[in-house]
Amino acid sequence: MYRILIADDEEQAREAIIRKIDWKTIGFSIVGSAENGLDALERAERLHPDVVMTDIKMPFMDGLQLGEKLHETMPAVKLIIFSGFDEFEYAQQAIKINAAEYILKPVDADELTETLKKIKMQIDHEVAERRNVEVLKRHYEESLPAMREQFLIRLITGRVTEDELEGNAPQFHINLQAESWAVVLLRVERKEKTARVLEGQAKLVPILLRCTAEEELKPYFSFMDFIIENCVAFIVEVCVSDGILPLVSRVNQVCRSARRILGTKVMAGVSTVTLHLSQLQQQYQEARSALEYSAVMGGDQAICIADVEPDTSIRVEFDEQDTNEIINAVKLANRQEISDKLNAVFDRFHSVVLPLEQYQIFLLEMMTALLKVLHAYKIDETEIFGKNFSVIQAISQLHSPQDMQHWCTEICMKISSNIERERVNSTRILAQNAEQYIHEHYTNPNLSVEELCDHLHVSPAYFSTVFKRESGRSFVSYLTDVRMQKAEELLNVTNDKTYLIAQKVGYTEPNYFSYVFKKKFGISPSKYRNQK
The missing domain is CATH 1.10.10.60 (Homeodomain-like)
Known part of the structure; x- marks a missing residue:
């Protein structure tokens, strides 16, 4: 059953329309009626009708004004306008607001019934289109490449679980059987310079770089590629027995080919290999670091992180994504999420052998982010840390990763509680200020x-x-x-x-x-x- 709202300032006219039609037989039900446009608009927002039938001449807000408002706020609603005025101007205005029908009074029951049947067919068709499995399947297939890229970005930034990876691997054509993987990042030196080659289309530069790299790598490696932060990223399947050197050599060739085509230097960073596809975040960070080394060393060559930072196996970076996720949890006062995020970070640290100094660096970065939150919310630091607090001194007194995690969690919880209290107070004050303004104006x-x-x-x-x-x-x-x-x-x-x-x-x-x-x-x- 589709829902109908009737608006007419004449009660007899409303009742006559309701009595004349066998609503159930033609697939409709009356959910409400209104005696003016303002009342009808208010009821429409509350009752969500599929069809609104309205007279033109009504007090406070006429039918055309009502139709215009509905067209802006509820565009899917079908509008039937009836009027005692057979004037072209009214019909023109009705067309402008996308009215489904314009019917002259007195309303003929047969004419209205036929009109409603026609409108029902339109709504049926629209609903069927939205539900049509083939259409949905086509939309899904068209969206699949973009969905795959978004998934790979989440994968490379450490936001995909093992279960998610296994569940999505078939639809995104991800080979989970490869021996190992490495990450390659490519970036041009100056996009504005290369844009001359593409007639000023700077946005096309990463795409051209991507196509060039695909042509060079495809005969030798299986990979997944996408664009992230103006870089072209490749997740490359690597044979353990071959090691990383064949990949580095081939990426060097990519740099040379891209230089000839784009007319500018191309930087490339190559990570170490990993046996776990779900743990690519480390490789991504390595490739980013290697990319910066490539830029410093003049570009036009691939730099493998293992060549410039041999001890990457014991280095775990505190990623910006970690910061954002923990800070967001603190701001939203979600105690469980705060605990889960910190557990995830420290668990990652526990998976490798790290010197205590690495944990201390992590805490310093974490504290910097938290202090910014305190200042943003104007929270007194003494409420969290007490008087005469020193970050360096406090961290130096923590002698184990467990102590550090406990201390960091406690601080985050305190700040989160204060933010929640401030938020409650600020929203109450906002409402009070609004009430005062209303009373004054x-x-x-x-x-x-x-x-x-x-x-x-x-x-x-x-x-x-x-x-x-x-x-x-x-x-x-x-x-x-x-x-x-x-x-x-x-x-x-x-x-x-x-x-x-x-x-x-x-x-x-x-x-x-x-x-x-x-x-x-x-x-x-x-x-x-x-x-x-």
Whole structure:
């Protein structure tokens, strides 16, 4: 059943339409009705109809204005406009707002039934298109190359688990049976210079470099390649008995070929090999370091990290991704995630033999990031560390990796708790400031959530979420309640006419003010006053 909302300021017209049609037989149900455009818009946002049938001439907001709003906020809704005016201008406006049908009053039941059947077929077709397995399969296949690249980026940056890798290997054509793998990174010296070769298309430079490298490597190696941070990355299958040297030699040839085509130097970094595809993050970091060595040494050659840093087997870098994930967990006050992220980092450190100094360097980098968070949230450092705190001294007193992990976890938890407290306080203050602004400006008929958010320096989306959580009401609902409360006071203590009270509480339309008042209190303003 598709859902229909009917809007007409004449109650008899609404009831007549509802009575005339056998809704269930043609696949529809009436979910609500409204007597003006504003009421209809509010109900549509709450009831999510598939079709809105509206008269043109209505108070407060006419049918065309309603259709325009629906077209902006709920574009999938089908709009049927009916009117007693056979004027071309109205029909033109209806077309502009993408109305499905324009029907003249009085509404003929057979004509409306046929119209609704036609609209149902349109909706059926749209729903079927979205559900069509073949269409979805085609979209999936078209998206597969991009999905594969994103997966490989996650893999190389250490964000794919063993289970994920095994589960996705078939669809992404990843060979899990290779003996070992290495990472190669390629980068041109200056993209703007090479762009001359491609007639100013600098964005195409990595693609040309990638194609050149693929042609050179394909006869000799199996690999997966993608672009990451303006570099071309290759995850290359390496035969253990051959070692890394054949790959380094071939990548050197890539540099020379790319130099001839692009007209500028090409840098290349090659990692050591790993037996575990799910642990490529170490190889990626090695290739990045080797790439920088290649640049320093003049480019046009492949640098293997093993040649310049022989002890990479005992070096584990604290990656920027580690920082971001831990800091995000701290900011979001997710205690379990903080613990999990720190466990993952320290477990990785435990997997190799590291001197204590490596752990101390890790903690110094971690503390630098955490201190930035403290300053960003204006949290007093003494609340976390106490008085006369020294980072160097505190770290030097930790004599085992276990002590360091425990200390780091404790600090992260303290900061996270403080952030959560600050966040609760700040959202409460934001809501209080909003309420104060509404009480001070409710007389302005143009008061809007956008104006309020400009004053508070927050986005409307964020404000709406926070305000609803703190006050239990939306901005519109709260503003209406304030205006009605003030209107009730004025009716009780003054002899002002209704239209003056409407103006004093922010309504330019006395009739709409009366409509809202009656909706709130159950009786009109004049009857309310007479009851005193």
